[in-house]
Amino acid sequence: MKLAHTTANNWLPSLIDEMFKNDYLGGTTETTKSFLPAVNVAERDESYLLELSIPGFSKEEVQIEIDQDVLTITSQVEKTESDAALKFTRREFSKKSFKRSFNLPETVNQNVIDASYNNGVLMVILPKKEEALPQPKRTISLK
Template sequence: MKLAHRTTTNNWLPSLIDEMFTNDYMGGTAPIKSWNPAVNISEADDKFELDMIIPGFKKENITIEVDQDVLTISSEVINDKEEKTEQFTRKEFTLKSFSRSFNLPDTVNKEDIAADYNDGILNIVLPKKEEALPQPKRMITLK
């Protein structure tokens, strides 16, 4: 979005404002892209395991919900920063957020899902239902 401004040779303020609203503060002029955390999903005989890398988030800001057959992991954190001097007041805020949803298979025991967050890695254990577990081999004797 370009802001309309007067064209005078001594007026640098409009071009500065224009740059502020079109720059992503990362050195380019492309818009900032949304962030989706990396996820590893593995399966064992008795469970599925989901590991999500979300550094910089606090445990109390992470929400994990199961609704019907959908597991949703999300977080939203707003940080305010204010700097005051005699000449100016500068206030900035940042928003860090993500939301990821996963369809759960029918074999997951939704009542016993467990989660742990350590060193920026969220680990979710999705145990399988008893009937989905592998059955032991049985020997049949001949008559």
Template sequence: MSLTKRNEMMFPALMNELLRPDWFGGTQNVRAAVPAVNIKENEENFELELFVPGRSKDELIIEIDDSVLTISSETKEEKEETKENFTRREFTLSSFKRTFSLPETVATDKIEASYNDGILKFNLPKKEEALPKPKRKIELS
């Protein structure tokens, strides 16, 4: 006895055609892109920048829990287009979620954020004990 794999779809080409995202002339309008991020470390802090254009401050959700920084957003848009006897209604959902595990050297209670021209900026200051110590001269006795 031999085992053979069966194709359960009788008309795969037809099913692919019916399930196309642009079947009624629309386009697939799902945006699940994750925003680009820049991270820079200085002696006193970390700087984090996310590129999130087209969002308002109210649409951005920023949370910190147990040294995990979470930035997320979800926008919903509904538009209706009527031409002659045809009506087409489309819903747009755009969302993202980024999480960052912060190092132990970050003072999580002093994190600052700003949003300007589509760029979300964070200043993540380092704890005092993580800052570089200045040189000091040791006198011989």
């Protein structure tokens, strides 16, 4: 009975994803073959940090592009001849193509974006423009 209840509520995560599809730095999603890598977005004083969980991918298989204030991360996975020749009795993981896009806020300095990939996590650092950085407290004297 509990299993039936769980499957009946599978619509909730997809409804939430749909609601936040174009959210500020929340990103849009386009999936191919139903793979959607998990993402974390955090804001620091000097930058935004975007982390994408894509274990099993190599750096060469991942593309990052910026076009008109939209950051897009994609990977196109092609089936190899060795994959086609195998007959799996059980297959619980595989690499699949994906595409994730994120609307960048005006405060991001797009000229100095940096990315690295380590232990299955793609990390993209989006530095803020100088004018968007927190300013120190100051006192204004009266005249």
